[in-house]
Amino acid sequence: MTSAAVLESLGRMILSGGIEVVDCSGRLGPETPILKLPPDFAVDTPKVEIHRISEYDKAGPFWAWNWLKLGEHSGTHFDAPHHWITGRDFPDGFTDTLDVQRLVAPVNVLDFSAECAADPDFLLTVKHIEDWEARHGRIGAGEWVVLRSDWDARAHDEALFLNADATGPHTPGPTAEAIAFLIDRGIVGWGSQCIGTDAGQAGGMDPPFPAHNLLHKHNRFGLASLANLSRLPPRGAILIAAPLKIAAGTGSPIRALALVPKAQG
Ligand code: 23J
Ligand code: MN
Numbered sequence: 358m359t360s361a362a363v364l365e366s367l368g369r370m371i372l373s374g375g376i377e378v379v380d381c382s383g384r385l386g387p388e389t390p391i392l393k394l395p396p397d398f399a400v401d402t403p404k405v406e407i408h409r410i411s412e413y414d415k416a417g418p419f420w421a422w423n424w425l426k427l428g429e430h431s432g433t434h435f436d437a438p439h440h441w442i443t444g445r446d447f448p449d450g451f452t453d454t455l456d457v458q459r460l461v462a463p464v465n466v467l468d469f470s471a472e473c474a475a476d477p478d479f480l481l482t483v484k485h486i487e488d489w490e491a492r493h494g495r496i497g498a499g500e501w502v503v504l505r506s507d508w509d510a511r512a513h514d515e516a517l518f519l520n521a522d523a524t525g526p527h528t529p530g531p532t533a534e535a536i537a538f539l540i541d542r543g544i545v546g547w548g549s550q551c552i553g554t555d556a557g558q559a560g561g562m563d564p565p566f567p568a569h570n571l572l573h574k575h576n577r578f579g580l581a582s583l584a585n586l587s588r589l590p591p592r593g594a595i596l597i598a599a600p601l602k603i604a605a606g607t608g609s610p611i612r613a614l615a616l617v618p619k620a621q622g
Contacts, residue, residue: 374619381596381613382433383512383584389432390515390582392552395525395560402428429608435600436554436569436579440607444573452606457599459545459578464501464596464615465493466589469529473506477520478558479529483538493591498543501580501596504529508550509584519552530556533567540575547572548580548598580613589615 358366370376383389391402406426411417429452430436438444439451449455467489473479481504486496496502506529511517520527528551531539539547547554547568554568564570572579580598595616600609 371616377617377619379585379588379594379615379617381583381585381589381598381615382611383509383582385427385432385610388513388515390512390518390552391428391431393519393521402430405431427610429603429606429610430553430581432610433582433584433613434580434608434610435598436573436581436608437600437606438573438576438578439605440579441566441569441573443570444576447576450573450576452600452603452609455578455600459499460599461595461597462500462545463497463592464503464589464594465489465496466503466505466586466591466594468505468586468591470505470507470587473508473529477527477529478556479506480556481529481531481535483532483534486535486538489591496539496542496544499545500542501546501548501598502539502542502544503548503580503583503586503596504531504550505586505589506550507587509582509586512582512584520557525560526552526557528552528557530554530559531568533562533564533571536568536571540571540577544577546578546580546598548583548596550583550586551581553581554579580611583613585615589617593618 385405386407387405389405391404393401408424410422410424412421437450437452438447444450555566559566597614598611600611603609
């Protein structure tokens with residue numbers, strides 16, 4: 358099939374609903390959970406603010422619009438390589454310089470939601486990925502890999518979402534070895550349904566924050582606070598995860614969209 362024929366079929370399939378567009382973003386607003394770092398790092402990202410400019414009133418009789426106060430790493434968002442010191446030197450490692458061809462790719466959905474429900478500190482290991490590949494096939498170069506934890510069910514409540522106690526946050530994530538394994542597979546990026554790409558306890562790992570450290574060191578991308586992964590098949594969907602073209606940006610909120618084959622009736 359020619360690429361023109363594929364796209365023509367794709368267009369028809371999207372219009373007919375034969376391919377469904379699944380919204381993998383959470384709602385972005387003042388209620389959106391925001392990362393809290395330990396107090397030694399004094400400044401956190403501020404909460405999202407939405408300020409009304411006008412809504413069919415004296416300030417704008419026929420139009421409604423808002424202005425935003427927004428950190429790059431807010432809500433469902435993208436981590437660009439320059440976000441981490443290990444990825445600082447890639448000319449194409451910023452939101453405005455990255456290669457957009459890489460952003461649209463098949464997505465592998467690793468469902469460990471039951472394990473994460475049983476243990477909020479669940480760590481995805483190489484063994485888990487190898488077992489998943491034995492059932493679903495080998496993860497390919499250029500593809501997205503996301504951990505399905507169903508953590509988005511907690512996103513309505515920041516305390517529940519961050520799940521922190523005196524020993525810090527308790528949320529699932531990958532081991533350093535698992536991320537190294539996926540980088541070796543050639544993935545374009547790794548996504549989580551939690552506040553960041555790393556586990557809550559990842560500050561104490563070697564290296565600290567291994568998903569951030571290793572992904573960005575190898576010019577790969579991160580996705581955080583993804584939603585609705587329970588609506589995606591393990592393989593066979595396409596994920597579109599595009600950051601705003603922020604000048605020299607290190608990340609951006611995204612509207613993450615998955616193209617999913619409709620279940621055959
Ligand atoms: C800075 C430091 C640690 C972390 C993060 C940012 C994120 O999760 C992020 O949004 O990239 S863990
Ligand atoms: Mn981030």
